[in-house]
Amino acid sequence: xxxxxxxxxxxxxxxxxxxxxxxxxxxxxxxxxxxxxxxxxxxxxxxxxxxxxxxxxxxxxxxxxxxxxxxxxxxxxxxxxxxxxxxxxxxxxxxxxxxxxxxxxxxxxxxxxxxxxxxxxxxxxxxxxxxxxxxxxxxxxxxxx
Numbered sequence: 843x844x845x846x847x848x849x850x851x852x853x854x855x856x857x858x859x860x861x862x863x864x865x866x867x868x869x870x871x872x873x874x875x876x877x878x879x880x881x882x883x884x885x886x887x888x889x890x891x892x893x894x895x896x897x898x899x900x901x902x903x904x905x906x907x908x909x910x911x912x913x914x915x916x917x918x919x920x921x922x923x924x925x926x927x928x929x930x931x932x933x934x935x936x937x938x939x940x941x942x943x944x945x946x947x948x949x950x951x952x953x954x955x956x957x958x959x960x961x962x963x964x965x966x967x968x969x970x971x972x973x974x975x976x977x978x979x980x981x982x983x984x985x986x987x
Contacts, residue, residue: 878916880906885917890925893917 849856884900885892892900894914901908954960 874912874916877906877908877912878920880904881913881916882920882922885922890923893924 843851845856845859849859880901881897884897884904888896888900894910894917897913897917898908898910901913948960948962951960
């Protein structure tokens with residue numbers, strides 16, 4: 843489509859189109875360009891974990907006060923996406939059923955002659971109960987003898 847047809851379809855004159863191309867950028871657009879640079883720097887400093895609400899609270903330290911929607915729009919324009927946290931999955935057991943167990947070094951020791959010669963520990967993960975996602979780890983220690 844040529845320029846004359848495009849201007850006619852949009853209802854603007856060709857001279858108005860060319861005047862629009864020559865005019866200076868508006869102050870808001872200049873502010874957006876500067877703010878976009880600061881947003882990218884703060885986003886990178888957060889290791890891509892800050893979304894627009896957290897960036898909105900982090901930017902006043904640099905003397906910038908802007909709304910959440912404006913920051914979100916500038917993040918979208920720059921294609922800045924927050925890295926999502928992964929769900930915690932405990933890795934306390936071996937998923938491979940064919941894996942061999944760790945050797946029992948206590949069987950290779952001589953018979954214990956006094957108390958507190960050998961200590962054994964174990965870590966046990968208790969899965970969460972209810973809606974709270976964090977489980978609890980329990981460390982069990984006992985002496986043999």
